[in-house]
Amino acid sequence: MSFPKIDVQAPWLTTEQMVEVDRAMIGVPPSLYSGGGLGFEVGPVFATGDIVRLD
Structure with missing residues (x-):
């Protein structure tokens, strides 16, 4: 499994924006699967595109 990085510190972001950043930080190379x-x-x-929204 891949998990978001918890070391992102950006006090200028709102909680909603931070959730998007956390999701964006998840990365797993296709070769792993x-x-x-x-x-x-x-x-x-x-x-x-570069962004995939998970709505």
């Missing part, structure tokens, strides 16, 4: 016995492929998540 396809290798290591997990056995599934991750498609081109960022094919349509």
